[in-house]
Amino acid sequence: MKRTTEKLLKWYAEHARALPWRARPGERPDPYHVWLSEIMLQQTTVATVRKRFDDFIRRWPTVRALAEAPLEEVMAAWAGLGYYARARNLHKCARKVAHELGGEFPSTPEALRRLPGIGDYTAGAIAAIAFHHPAVAMDTNAERVIARLFAVTEPLPGCKPRLRTLAHELLPRHAPGNFAQALMDLGAIICTARNPACGLCPLMDDCAARKQGLAEELPRKQKNPPKPHREGKAFWIDRADGRVLLRRRPERGMLGSMVEIPSTGWDGAPPAFAGRTPFRLEFDRVRPDVRHTFTHFHLKLALYRLPEPLEVERARLLPLSPGWFWHPLEKLDTVGLPTVMKKAARLFLESG
Ligand code: SF4
Incomplete structure (x- = not known):
């Protein structure tokens, strides 16, 4: 086994990918960079993370800076990376490290796993890469x-x-x-x-x-049951002064704390303002529907828009619950819509 490990490390010395979060030869890896990249890479491709990682580091160069950022800003910067619970946990974890651990990440997998958003794989990767702890990190590539x-x-x-046990047998203690x-x-x-x-x-x-x-057949995978289909409706309510009504979703649940175009629940539940408006809102159907696949289900979102933007004075009569707000259309790109809502916004804008 030792020979196999040597061959692998020799190959890595010659062919390692140059990634922005990796330390260059002779440099000490920065645990903040390692942690941030590993959280971003969960369920997201290296190509997507490359650019977003640089944006995050430029904006929040240290874990303390990230901990001080408002959650809404972090969520907006995360938009498009998907799996938004990761962004909430990222922020929680940064606060914990900054406020309770003196700004230093722990170095063992056991202590890392106690932090929000860090599971077995991420704990092993941070411990091995940032702290040279003899841990294995089994992502899909390694598996x-x-x-x-x-x-x-x-x-x-x-x-x-x-697989983990077999990887341990190959693990070189001098270069985890x-x-x-x-x-x-x-x-x-x-x-x-x-x-x-x-x-x-090399192997x-x-x-x-x-x-x-x-080789091509492995690893085998247990078949997943087919994903269920869900449906909902999204409503485009705009104003004559170029603003559109948006709302921030509740902190808990799917897309928690993300901004959305007012929508029904994805089980057909009515939007929160239904029945409480002082005048009747009539909508036109916009085609096509939005289709989006989440980890556990497929979503079909039917789109509805006002035939005309509301006069500003009339729009002000709508009673808005906390979390609802009018947002300038020209700044829609920066509000941090999740991907499914970006798809809906594009169709609404094209239909206007
Ligand atoms: S399957 Fe092929 S590429 Fe993969 S480890 Fe074996 S020899 Fe290398």
Whole structure:
């Protein structure tokens, strides 16, 4: 096994991806950069995170700066990265580190896991990369490489403990951070999910899946049940002075604290102002519907708009609950709409 690890580390020394959050040779990794990038990379591609990471670091160069930022600003900066609970936990975690831990991240996986938004993988990655702690970090890339290297045919997620144990057997105690990043990079560049480049792989002579002709089949995955379909309605209520009515969603639940175009619940529940307006609001249907897929369901959002913008004085008669506000249309880009609402806003603007 030692030989396999050596080959992997040698390959990494020559082929590591240059990523903005990685320390250059001779530099100490910044735990804040490692943590921020790992949270951003959960469920999001490296290509998307590359630019957004730089924006975050420019705006909030330290964990203390991020902790002092209002949650709404962090949520708006997160818009488009999806999985918004991550942004709320990011902010909570920054506050905890800044206010309770003196601005220093803990160095062990056990202590890191006690922070908001940090699970097994992220704790292992931060501990190994930022603090050289002998931990493994099993992301999908690492799982794929290990499953193939040892020809593990049991499907995911059941085989996860076995993959972790096998990765531990390869873990070099002198270079846990490079080992974690080498597995990630090998999985991203060579041992890809489809068409792995086995002929270029530094581990080809040691790889059981390659020898057995199983490389493309592994890792196997348990079949997920099909995602359910949900439906809702979104309403475009604009004013003659170029403002549109938006609302901030409640902190808990899907897209918590994000800004949205007023909508029904996605189970058909009416919007909060229904029945309480002092005059009847008539809407035209806008086509096509918005279709968006979340982790656990598909959503179809039917769109409705006022035929004409409301006169400002008349719009002021609408009783607005806390969290509802009129927002300038020309600043819609900066309010931090989640992707599903961006799709709806684009269709509304094209229909106007
Ligand atoms: S030989 Fe092929 S399947 Fe095996 S680790 Fe390398 S790229 Fe992956």
